[in-house]
Amino acid sequence: MPVWFELAVTMLAAYGAGIAIGWGLWGRKGADTRRDDTRG
Amino acid sequence: MTQLLQTYWPALAIALALGLVMAWYLFTATRRTRVAGTVRDVLDEGAAPAERNRALIDSAPAATRDPAPAAPAQSGGDDLTRIKGLGPRIAALLGELGVTRLADVAAWDEAAIERVDARLGRFRGRIRRDDWVGQAKLLTSGDEAGFADRYGRLD
Numbered sequence: 001m002p003v004w005f006e007l008a009v010t011m012l013a014a015y016g017a018g019i020a021i022g023w024g025l026w027g028r029k030g031a032d033t034r035r036d037d038t039r040g
Numbered sequence: 041m042t043q044l045l046q047t048y049w050p051a052l053a054i055a056l057a058l059g060l061v062m063a064w065y066l067f068t069a070t071r072r073t074r075v076a077g078t079v080r081d082v083l084d085e086g087a088a089p090a091e092r093n094r095a096l097i098d099s100a101p102a103a104t105r106d107p108a109p110a111a112p113a114q115s116g117g118d119d120l121t122r123i124k125g126l127g128p129r130i131a132a133l134l135g136e137l138g139v140t141r142l143a144d145v146a147a148w149d150e151a152a153i154e155r156v157d158a159r160l161g162r163f164r165g166r167i168r169r170d171d172w173v174g175q176a177k178l179l180t181s182g183d184e185a186g187f188a189d190r191y192g193r194l195d
Contacts, residue, residue, distance in 0.1 A: 003044070006041070006044055007044065007048055007051070010044065010045070010048070010052060011048075011051060011052060011055040012055070014052045014053075014055035014056040014059065015055045015056065015058055015059040015062075016059060017056055017059060018055065018056040018057060018058060018059020018060040018061075018062070018063060019059040019060075019062055019063040019066075020059075020063075021056075021059070021060060021063065022059065022060045022061075022062070022063020022064050022066075022067060023063055023067060025063070025064075026063065026064060026067040026068045027063070027066075027067040
């Protein structure tokens, strides 16, 4: 396996891990605190 | 693999940071609905405003639409609606023309009938159709039996 391919896959994995961490930090929280716009 | 990580860890860290930035952008920065303050309800202001609103709702309306004008609108007048075919609206109309008593109607001649009939608008023709003059004559004479025979029972 060429080194550039390994590097590309690893970087993609790191990128995906970053998105997953971000989703855990901000994505789920938003779903819990969704505002009820039907009131008021 | 470990050699790769050791060599290129800054690039991997940048990729991870890029993923984090992208996630923040997706999940936070582009969110359209923002929680900005709290929605205030009328009950948050205490009981007084709510009671005031309740009192306003329960109070009588400031203006009411008048019901159909009462038949004997003028003092001293007769109840013209005793004449069959003459309702409260026509009675009010006749009141405006100065006709408030059954005797007035009973005394109408052809000219008076024409004059009043011309003022009745969409009720035009009722004076002769329902024979108001004949009815009024019987009512003023107190001949209720004769009235009932000819025009039906008084309500």
